[in-house]
Amino acid sequence: MNETTTLSVNYPGGRYEVIVGSGLLPRLRELAHITGPVALITDDNVGPLYAAQCGAVDCVLTVPAGEQHKTLLTVNGLYSQLLAAGIDRAGTIVALGGGVVGDMAGFVAATYMRGVAFVQCPTSLLAMVDASVGGKTGVDLPEGKNLVGAFKQPTAVLADITTLQTLPPTEFAAGMAEVIKHGLISNPRLFAQIEDEGRRLRSMSPARLQTLVSEAIRVKRDVVQEDPFEHGRRALLNLGHTFGHAIEQVSGYRVAHGQGVALGLAAAAHLSARLGYCDPALPARVEAVLRQVDLPTRIPANLPAEAIYRAMFSDKKKAGGRLRFVLLRDVGQVFVAEDVAEGDVMGVMMRDA
Ligand SMILES: NC(=O)c1ccc[n+]([C@@H]2O[C@H](COP(=O)([O-])OP(=O)(O)OC[C@H]3O[C@@H](n4cnc5c(N)ncnc54)[C@H](O)[C@@H]3O)[C@@H](O)[C@H]2O)c1
Ligand SMILES: [Zn+2]
Structure with a gap:
């Protein structure tokens, strides 16, 4: 069973595809039509399990897992690491993880160099069915959840259901x-x-x-x-x-x-x-x-x-x-x-x- 299900999402000014299936991560560049450099953002639970499956990427940036790290402080660290890795406006940020990684990486993609391309690889069931579709990204403030953010549409969403086995x-x-x-x-x-x-x-x-x-x-x-x-x-x-x-x-x-x-x-x-x-x-x-x-x-x-x-x-x-x-x-x-x-x-x- 290697067939995938594809859903297109239209939004004002464009569209992207959500691909659902097994074994999608090794086909990341091909399925998401990425040509330039890739910065993979993941967390320390998901990265060790799946980052290596994503083929050749230019850098892997790992944040600590958990909602408490969905902050501007973490985002700040990611900006510095992207600069250090030489990711420019031709780069693509790929979120590999649950909704926390997706929201934060999306916010980074919306703002780094005034915006770079963004691909979602959700690995939690919640991120697949909820957080990765719709274009809302953001981080928490001490005063409350999701108080800073941006709308940032991905260029593709790859929901690889084989990752759910370790959830x-x-x-x-x-x-x-x-x-x-x-x-x-x-x-x-x-x-x-x-x-x-x-x-x-x-x-x-x-x-x-x-x-x-x-x-x-x-x-x-x-x-x-x-x-x-x-x-x-x-x-x-x-x-x-x-x-x-x-x-x-x-x-x-x-x-x-x-x-x-x-x-x-x-x-x-x-x-x-x-x-x-x-x-x-x-x-x-x-x-x-x-x-x-x-x-x-x-x-x-x-x-x-x-x-x-x-x-x-x-x-x-x-x-x-x-x-x-x-x-x-x-x-x-x-x-x-x-x-x-x-x-x-x-x-x-x-x-x-
Ligand atoms: N942008 C939106 O529209 C939207 C919608 C709903 C929720 N959200 C946000 O999503 C976040 C919640 O997402 P979540 O429930 O995915 O939380 P999460 O990202 O914290 O993931 C839950 C836990 O599962 C781990 N994990 C994820 N995938 C795994 C896998 N395949 N194998 C093993 N471990 C795995 C993570 O490391 C984490 O510890 C919240 O911050 C919420 O605000 C956003
Ligand atoms: Zn909810």
Whole structure:
């Protein structure tokens, strides 16, 4: 099985291809149409595993793994190393790693010498289905996540699914939260595929994994293509994230993003049912699918609902001081609601108390 799946992404002023398949990294230059010098940016988990597979590159720059290094300080070090390696405006920056590497390398590519070509080789499930498509790049500030950034479209995205074999199980589950989210947003077939696969997901055949990843990317592609600069439809990608971000924050980030999103997806389904927008049986279906991939569905008892509700108002995605929730009418049918009463939000969070 060596066939790849290719999805083209159009954006104002251009287009690029997302290629999903096995054994893509050794074909990096050919598949991404790179002719000039290549600077590979990776982290110290992924680099030792996969940098050598990427063929001849001009330099490999390795940053320490982890969100805490997604900073301007790390970016500064990368600029210096690119200069020292003699990478000029004809160079291409290739991100090899998860979303942290992709966001940071993309920001470097957007700004180094006023911008150089950029290729994404996502190696985490989350980076494949979410972070590597859509052109958003950036770094964190001490005051908050992703507060400095740029839109930078890649010239190609190569999602080599063989790299997922070494992804730690909790990171795989975190990526699955976004895959499930994408199914719920607009791909009932993808959602049904996950339901059918059940607990066998992790040992799925490469062909099925390739389908799952490409279908999840297709959802993000369709949304960002319609709304490249995040003015409208892109808000739908925040399904589960109003609850999720607030839960992460109140837990002091002990609840990781993927788990927060899972809790948020369950809460959004319950809220939709409580308000009469969807079948009362839908929340149980959403919870079952989340549990199948070892994702949580019940907000930990030590996180007070009042604190989570308050934290929702500090999320930068709220519009003009009003909370917005992405709600479900069915699997594959979502909409933005702006007038949800506090009592309903609290009621959903305290549903098992
Ligand atoms: N730009 C966007 O649109 C967008 C969207 C969603 C998330 N993000 C960003 O993405 C980041 C999260 O991405 P992530 O979940 O990939 O985190 P990550 O980059 O920290 O990767 C998770 C962990 O898995 C390791 N890893 C990655 N691939 C591996 C592999 N194949 N084998 C073994 N280990 C591997 C990494 O070294 C890291 O320790 C956040 O910073 C978030 O803000 C950006
Ligand atoms: Zn997310």
